[in-house]
Amino acid sequence: MSTKDKILEEALTLFAENGYDGTGVEQIAEKVGIKAPSLYKHFKGKEDIMNALIDSAEAHYESSFGSSEHIGKLPESRDDFVRTTMSRIAFTMHDPMIRKIRKFLVQEQFRNDRLAEITTRHQLVGIQKMYEKIIEGMMKSGLFIHDDPALLAIELVSPVVLWVSKADREPQYEQEIMECIEKHIRHFCDVYMKE
Amino acid sequence: MSTKDKILEEALTLFAENGYDGTGVEQIAEKVGIKAPSLYKHFKGKEDIMNALIDSAEAHYESSFGSSEHIGKLPESRDDFVRTTMSRIAFTMHDPMIRKIRKFLVQEQFRNDRLAEITTRHQLVGIQKMYEKIIEGMMKSGLFIHDDPALLAIELVSPVVLWVSKADREPQYEQEIMECIEKHIRHFCDVYMKE
DNA sequence: TAATAAGGCTAAAAGTTATTAGCTTTATTA
DNA sequence: TAATAAAGCTAATAACTTTTAGCCTTATTA
Numbered sequence: 249m250s251t252k253d254k255i256l257e258e259a260l261t262l263f264a265e266n267g268y269d270g271t272g273v274e275q276i277a278e279k280v281g282i283k284a285p286s287l288y289k290h291f292k293g294k295e296d297i298m299n300a301l302i303d304s305a306e307a308h309y310e311s312s313f314g315s316s317e318h319i320g321k322l323p324e325s326r327d328d329f330v331r332t333t334m335s336r337i338a339f340t341m342h343d344p345m346i347r348k349i350r351k352f353l354v355q356e357q358f359r360n361d362r363l364a365e366i367t368t369r370h371q372l373v374g375i376q377k378m379y380e381k382i383i384e385g386m387m388k389s390g391l392f393i394h395d396d397p398a399l400l401a402i403e404l405v406s407p408v409v410l411w412v413s414k415a416d417r418e419p420q421y422e423q424e425i426m427e428c429i430e431k432h433i434r435h436f437c438d439v440y441m442k443e
Numbered sequence: 444m445s446t447k448d449k450i451l452e453e454a455l456t457l458f459a460e461n462g463y464d465g466t467g468v469e470q471i472a473e474k475v476g477i478k479a480p481s482l483y484k485h486f487k488g489k490e491d492i493m494n495a496l497i498d499s500a501e502a503h504y505e506s507s508f509g510s511s512e513h514i515g516k517l518p519e520s521r522d523d524f525v526r527t528t529m530s531r532i533a534f535t536m537h538d539p540m541i542r543k544i545r546k547f548l549v550q551e552q553f554r555n556d557r558l559a560e561i562t563t564r565h566q567l568v569g570i571q572k573m574y575e576k577i578i579e580g581m582m583k584s585g586l587f588i589h590d591d592p593a594l595l596a597i598e599l600v601s602p603v604v605l606w607v608s609k610a611d612r613e614p615q616y617e618q619e620i621m622e623c624i625e626k627h628i629r630h631f632c633d634v635y636m637k638e
Numbered sequence: 639t640a641a642t643a644a645g646g647c648t649a650a651a652a653g654t655t656a657t658t659a660g661c662t663t664t665a666t667t668a
Numbered sequence: 669t670a671a672t673a674a675a676g677c678t679a680a681t682a683a684c685t686t687t688t689a690g691c692c693t694t695a696t697t698a
Contacts, residue, residue, distance in 0.1 A: 257528065265553065267462060267464060267553075273686065274688085282647090284685090285644065285649095285687075285688080285689095286646055288686095288687070289644070289645050293686075293688095351553065353463070355549075357549075357612050358462075361613075364613050368609050368612065368613065371605060372609060393455050401625070402627065403598050407603060410566060410567055410605070411567075413566075416553075416565065417562060418560070425675070431594070432597060435591070436598075468657085470653075477676070478676075480656095480676090480677075480679095482675070483657070483658080485675085488657075489656070538648090626643080641698080642696080643694105643696075645693090645694080646689105647688090647689105647690100647692075647693095648690090649690090651686105651687090651693070652688095653687100653688095654683105655682100655683085655685095657683100660677105660679090661676105661677080662675100662678100664673100664675075665672100665675090666674085668669100
């Protein structure tokens with residue numbers, strides 16, 4: 249990995265943990281294994297590092313939810329739906345990179361309009377749009393009752409977003425949280441699936 | 444209002460806007476109308492101001508959701524439920540004090556365990572426990588179908604929490620957001636209310 | 639191989655920030 | 669009214685932070 253990439257990686261880790269203002273360039277440099285002034289061979293300044301990070305958060309969003317490719321084939325049963333949804337959530341919750349981006353965004357969301365907009369996309373648009381399509385498909389294939397897929401996607405995803413953000417701040421409850429999430433998803437199926 | 448209270452008020456405003464690390468004691472003092480060293484006649488230091496603010500956020504939570512008194516009488520019809528719920532949300536969303544506490548907590552939630560725990564209580568426990576009781580009561584009075592009140596409260600409240608936090612970062616969309624929320628609540632009633 | 643560029647370093651400038659010391663004024667109370 | 673406490677101020681300290689300047693080594697390339 250190039251030094252430039254390593255700087256971005258360590259900066260994201262530190263920003264996620266202590267916020268932008270709570271992190272010094274010296275700390276970043278130390279984690280990379282260089283001295284602070286050497287950072288300036290790769291970036292114009294601290295703000296420039298942050299902007300590059302925002303770009304990469306944006307790129308990450310695009311590659312995760314930008315196209316509809318990522319849906320794969322539609323779940324074919326209730327159990328299939330619960331299983332694929334839970335594993336998607338477990339992945340999102342535990343993947344270190346995704347977790348750092350989430351923690352970074354949530355702390356810096358008020359810094360500027362671009363960060364605000366990206367945070368909304370990550371929290372409200374991304375997974376929800378995806379599940380809108382999945383649910384819509386499953387309505388057509390007769391597994392879900394007919395209803396507004398957008399509203400159902402919101403009802404499915406919102407509690408998950410809140411629980412995952414609880415897990416970000418209180419990781420000791422991860423297991424209970426996963427149980428709550430599964431209970432919620434099963435209840436969702438009880439209400440909106442046929443039979 | 445005492446100088447001490449004014450310091451807390453202005454500190455909260457600034458912390459909500461720029462975060463703890465993004466706010467200087469000089470800025471706080473200026474807004475209060477004194478010089479920075481005078482702050483130290485009222486607080487031991489910057490951290491002490493923050494701790495007092497956390498106490499007041501805690502007290503605010505207690506007075507809002509600590510007792511069951513705040514439910515008032517149960518809604519007696521679907522329209523009544525939608526109306527009272529929407530007005531509670533509008534109040535929570537617009538009240539400047541509540542908004543500042545929300546923005547402060549969301550930015551500082553990772554700073555220490557106490558902040559993490561209070562953030563969870565504000566975001567996940569507070570309104571949800573309240574609606575758990577309301578929904579439970581309305582199940583008994585036959586307005587809602589019989590189901591787990593805790594799960595229903597989560598489904599009702601979670602999307603609202605996410606939309607309100609979007610309104611905090613992008614206030615220009617407040618109106619659309621209120622429309623989305625109302626649509627969601629009406630849909631919730633369609634699904635879980637009798638007739 | 640010689641020249642050049644990339645990327646590291648030290649030293650230090652320049653600015654900011656939280657905090658303390660000590661003085662003065664205002665308000666409280668004995 | 670006199671004494672004391674509270675709360676303000678200026679000046680200064682001390683630490684920290686970001687960034688620049690200039691030098692040296694290593695790698696690339698003509």
